[in-house]
Amino acid sequence: MDVSIRKVRKEFDRFPALRDVSLDIRSGELIALLGPSGSGKTTLLRLIAGLERPTAGAIYFGDEDASHKTVQERNVGFVFQHYALFRHMTVADNIGFGLKVRPGATRPTKTEIGRRASELLDLVQLSGLEKRYPAQLSGGQRQRVALARALAIEPKVLLLDEPFGALDAQVRRELRRWLREIHDATGHTTVFVTHDQEEALELADRVVVMSQGQIEQIGTADDIYDTPNSPFVYGFIGESSSLPVRIGNGELWIADRTIGLPAPDVADGDATLFFRPQDVELLDGCGGCIAGTVAATRRVAGTRRVELEIGGERQRVEIELPVGHPASQQSRVAFRPRRYRVFPARAA
Amino acid sequence: MALEATSALPDRSASANLSGVRKGRYISATTESPATKAVLIGTALIFLLLFLVLPLAAVFVEALRKGAGEFLASFGDPDTQAAIRLTLLVAVIAVPLNMVFGIAAAWAIAKFEFKGKAFLTTLIDLPFSVSPVISGLVYVLLFGAGSVLGPWLKSHGIEILFAVPGIVLATIFVTFPFVARELIPLMQDQGTGDEEAALSLGASGWQAFWYVTLPNIKWGLLYGVLLCNARAMGEFGAVSVVSGHIRGFTNTMPLHVEILYNEYNFVAAFAVSTLLAGLALVTLVLKSFLEYRYGDEIAASKKH
Amino acid sequence: MSDAALARGWHFRRPSVIPGFGLTLGFTIAYLTLIILIPLSGVVWRTTGLGWTEFWAIATDERTVKSLQISFGASLIAALVNVVFGVVVAWVLVRYRFPGRRIVDAVVDLPFALPTAVAGIALAAIYAPNGWVGQLLAPLGIKVAFTPLGIVVALIFIGLPFVVRTVQPVMEEIDREVEEVAATLGASRLQTVTRVVMPGLAPAVLTGFALAFARAVGEYGSVIFIAGNIPYVSEIAPLLIIIRLEEFNYAGATAIAAIMLAISFLMLFVINLVQAWSRRRYGYGT
Numbered sequence: 001m002d003v004s005i006r007k008v009r010k011e012f013d014r015f016p017a018l019r020d021v022s023l024d025i026r027s028g029e030l031i032a033l034l035g036p037s038g039s040g041k042t043t044l045l046r047l048i049a050g051l052e053r054p055t056a057g058a059i060y061f062g063d064e065d066a067s068h069k070t071v072q073e074r075n076v077g078f079v080f081q082h083y084a085l086f087r088h089m090t091v092a093d094n095i096g097f098g099l100k101v102r103p104g105a106t107r108p109t110k111t112e113i114g115r116r117a118s119e120l121l122d123l124v125q126l127s128g129l130e131k132r133y134p135a136q137l138s139g140g141q142r143q144r145v146a147l148a149r150a151l152a153i154e155p156k157v158l159l160l161d162e163p164f165g166a167l168d169a170q171v172r173r174e175l176r177r178w179l180r181e182i183h184d185a186t187g188h189t190t191v192f193v194t195h196d197q198e199e200a201l202e203l204a205d206r207v208v209v210m211s212q213g214q215i216e217q218i219g220t221a222d223d224i225y226d227t228p229n230s231p232f233v234y235g236f237i238g239e240s241s242s243l244p245v246r247i248g249n250g251e252l253w254i255a256d257r258t259i260g261l262p263a264p265d266v267a268d269g270d271a272t273l274f275f276r277p278q279d280v281e282l283l284d285g286c287g288g289c290i291a292g293t294v295a296a297t298r299r300v301a302g303t304r305r306v307e308l309e310i311g312g313e314r315q316r317v318e319i320e321l322p323v324g325h326p327a328s329q330q331s332r333v334a335f336r337p338r339r340y341r342v343f344p345a346r347a348a
Numbered sequence: 349m350a351l352e353a354t355s356a357l358p359d360r361s362a363s364a365n366l367s368g369v370r371k372g373r374y375i376s377a378t379t380e381s382p383a384t385k386a387v388l389i390g391t392a393l394i395f396l397l398l399f400l401v402l403p404l405a406a407v408f409v410e411a412l413r414k415g416a417g418e419f420l421a422s423f424g425d426p427d428t429q430a431a432i433r434l435t436l437l438v439a440v441i442a443v444p445l446n447m448v449f450g451i452a453a454a455w456a457i458a459k460f461e462f463k464g465k466a467f468l469t470t471l472i473d474l475p476f477s478v479s480p481v482i483s484g485l486v487y488v489l490l491f492g493a494g495s496v497l498g499p500w501l502k503s504h505g506i507e508i509l510f511a512v513p514g515i516v517l518a519t520i521f522v523t524f525p526f527v528a529r530e531l532i533p534l535m536q537d538q539g540t541g542d543e544e545a546a547l548s549l550g551a552s553g554w555q556a557f558w559y560v561t562l563p564n565i566k567w568g569l570l571y572g573v574l575l576c577n578a579r580a581m582g583e584f585g586a587v588s589v590v591s592g593h594i595r596g597f598t599n600t601m602p603l604h605v606e607i608l609y610n611e612y613n614f615v616a617a618f619a620v621s622t623l624l625a626g627l628a629l630v631t632l633v634l635k636s637f638l639e640y641r642y643g644d645e646i647a648a649s650k651k652h
Numbered sequence: 653m654s655d656a657a658l659a660r661g662w663h664f665r666r667p668s669v670i671p672g673f674g675l676t677l678g679f680t681i682a683y684l685t686l687i688i689l690i691p692l693s694g695v696v697w698r699t700t701g702l703g704w705t706e707f708w709a710i711a712t713d714e715r716t717v718k719s720l721q722i723s724f725g726a727s728l729i730a731a732l733v734n735v736v737f738g739v740v741v742a743w744v745l746v747r748y749r750f751p752g753r754r755i756v757d758a759v760v761d762l763p764f765a766l767p768t769a770v771a772g773i774a775l776a777a778i779y780a781p782n783g784w785v786g787q788l789l790a791p792l793g794i795k796v797a798f799t800p801l802g803i804v805v806a807l808i809f810i811g812l813p814f815v816v817r818t819v820q821p822v823m824e825e826i827d828r829e830v831e832e833v834a835a836t837l838g839a840s841r842l843q844t845v846t847r848v849v850m851p852g853l854a855p856a857v858l859t860g861f862a863l864a865f866a867r868a869v870g871e872y873g874s875v876i877f878i879a880g881n882i883p884y885v886s887e888i889a890p891l892l893i894i895i896r897l898e899e900f901n902y903a904g905a906t907a908i909a910a911i912m913l914a915i916s917f918l919m920l921f922v923i924n925l926v927q928a929w930s931r932r933r934y935g936y937g938t
Binding site: 381 | 663664665666668669670671672673675676677679680681683684687688689690691692694695698737740741743744745747748750754756757758759760761762763764765766767768769770771773774775777778783784785805808809812828831832835836841866867869870871872873877890891893894897900902905906909912913916917920
């Protein structure tokens with residue numbers, strides 16, 4: 001089911017949580033809403049589910065305007081961070097709940113519901129746990145049950161709110177892979193909310209980066225990581241270093257020196273240079289490069305991070321070197337970013 | 349593939365569509381319709397009005413039925429004044445005793461781990477599950493004519509039953525758990541970290557209690573004392589059994605209300621009741637204030 | 653307990669640097685024993701002194717049986733009424749915001765604070781045939797005061813806060829997400845409340861019921877003014893104990909008290925079992 005969000009606005013007591021957000025989700029897609037807390041990602045998810053009502057704008061399921069449909073009518077599967085399982089029901093009853101509450105005419109028989117619950121338990125790899133109560137399950141198992149319960153109603157859209165947020169790192173990685181498999185097997189249009197960029201980039205077909213109630217960028221993991229389109233995305237996704245620069249004659253300047261990087265599309269004036277610490281080439285001499293004194297070095301996993309002080313202002317940037325690289329022993333290092341972006345100072 | 353089976357299931361959204369899209373009317377998923385809300389609020393208010401508010405109002409209306417003059421005259425009766433004095437005396441003895449007990453019990457139970465703790469807690473709650481009449485009866489059996497202790501004490505000139513000591517004992521019995529029950533969960537929540545820190549800084553046990561524990565529990569303690577006092581002054585059944593109803597000597601205010609009522613002196617009965625109802629109102633106001641203002645510093649449990 | 657602790661054998665208490673254990677526990681146990689345990693054991697001691705035949709004669713005496721039936725029957729009805737309305741009151745207080753809510757919340761505690769004798773005469777005044785409510789009911793042929801119905805009314809008054817105050821905190825803890833999930837799964841609001849919310853409250857409601865019931869069975873002060881106290885009709889068991897005492901029939905009083913105590917304790921025991929079971933199974937209780 002395609003889901004189309006058209007100029008949706010949501011205010012809580014006149015505080016805007018979402019500002020005219022538009023987003024088209026294609027049928028069968030796995031989409032991540034990624035952003036810091038307060039970015040409006042959960043609000044957007046709840047609006048799609050019908051748990052909140054938009055202040056303005058419309059949400060379409062396929063060709064149908066779903067904006068005025070109640071939650072019950074929307075037929076969405078929703079999975080919460082803290083599972084929200086029904087504690088007094090067995091695992092099988094939890095999964096069968098959505099079928100059991102259907103009106104008489106469309107309600108499957110008891111045996112049919114039981115059979116469905118078992119099938120779904122197989123799918124989420126929890127066969128044989130039908131009779132258990134939620135209190136007797138681990139966190140990861142509970143989240144699997146919550147997903148099975150959401151899938152039981154054959155939802156048009158599957159919505160997950162920080163689905164792995166309450167789990168420890170090990171289980172989280174496992175479930176992430178497993179969710180991808182389930183998605184590929186069932187083909188549900190799926191939207192999940194996360195503040196964990198690794199999770200979003202690894203799992204989603206497309207990532208929607210949100211900040212302050214607006215969408216900053218929509219794209220694949222490669223798009224988002226390699227060509228961030230705003231200072232926010234640069235800072236939020238992956239590691240980045242930034243340096244205040246000046247644009248003149250289509251070139252970048254630090255103080256009174258050019259650093260050998262062209263910036264043809266940016267207007268003259270103050271700007272900020274963004275690059276990834278690992279995306280740099282080291283240079284020996286310095287005619288057209290960035291040079292700084294080494295302020296500190298740290299060992300980070302398989303690489304070494306070098307913190308440099310640049311220029312008279314002593315601006316600090318980080319670059320990454322291979323562990324054995326001789327440059328980390330020097331007192332002065334010169335480099336030039338291989339890939340970079342420049343944003344006018346106002347935007348930064 | 350497991351999920352293929354579902355296509356056979358009827359689609360719920362199809363049936364939902366029959367009801368039509370209700371434009372402009374949107375009810376949150378976790379609340380009821382305004383009509384349902386109104387009915388529920390109305391039901392609750394009418395029920396509370398009939399069973400709780402009307403009786404309270406009736407006390408004051410009945411007391412003033414024959415005018416303020418007769419209402420005030422009721423308090424001129426020396427027996428009434430004696431009853432008021434006795435009630436205050438009983439509370440002044442019973443409440444501090446139970447307060448000291450409550451603090452000691454909470455200290456032992458909340459600050460230490462020992463065998464039989466749960467059992468001890470159950471025993472402390474015991475008076476709550478005993479009928480007030482039985483609470484009085486136990487002292488009649490202990491000190492009455494048929495017992496060993498009663499006649500012996502009597503021969504030494506000590507009267508327990510049908511005298512003030514019996515009334516005090518019965519009152520202590522029924523108000524026994526109030527302070528302890530409030531403090532135990534509160535002090536358990538607070539743990540032992542603060543006291544251990546104080547001790548490590550060189551405080552003595554008493555200093556740790558006085559400067560660290562007591563400030564932490566003061567509002568909870570006040571809360572417990574408040575409830576304990578309300579019950580102590582208002583206790584009827586237990587006191588009735590041991591008092592002997594001697595006017596001017598062993599009559600507390602609640603017992604005096606009964607005597608006046610049975611003598612068809614309704615105005616006086618309700619007049620004395622207004623004092624007790626006033627006490628109840630003050631208790632409720634203070635209790636609500638403590639819950640509102642110091643909610644975190646009194647035990648989470650509101651049960652009694 | 654760690655293996656090391658086990659190896660050192662049985663310990664009465666876990667070591668602690670905090671002083672005052674002996675003093676406070678000693679005082680607690682001494683005070684408890686003197687004030688509660690010794691007097692209470694007197695009832696047991698006197699009962700065993702009665703001999704089985706005498707005890708059985710008192711226990712099966714028609715007036716005893718009737719009074720127990722009235723006490724437990726009226727308490728049961730009152731506790732059931734309180735469960736229904738107590739849950740409604742708690743729901744309204746927890747879920748809805750309306751003017752005066754804080755006052756209504758405080759009023760619920762009135763029965764805890766108002767002396768029972770005062771409540772008794774006030775209820776009698778209201779529900780008497782010429783009282784505020786009584787005169788409305790009289791034309792309908794309903795008599796409340798001085799009938800068994802009056803007992804139920806007094807016991808409703810006494811028991812209500814037990815239900816509300818037990819259910820209310822649990823209701824406040826209900827996870828809204830659970831209700832939202834039920835809605836996304838297609839459950840109507842009524843289905844969500846009856847199938848998801850209420851079953852979750854069941855242990856608290858059961859506890860509230862038990863507390864209200866136990867309190868009602870032993871209640872004396874508020875009942876005797878409104879009950880009429882007619883033997884075999886509206887005479888409650890606690891009143892019969894007092895009547896026996898006034899006749900200096902200590903054996904009679906003790907036997908009735910022993911029966912009441914036994915039934916009350918049995919009930920509390922059963923409730924504790926149910927709660928322990930609920931905690932083990934569902935991971936929650938009250």
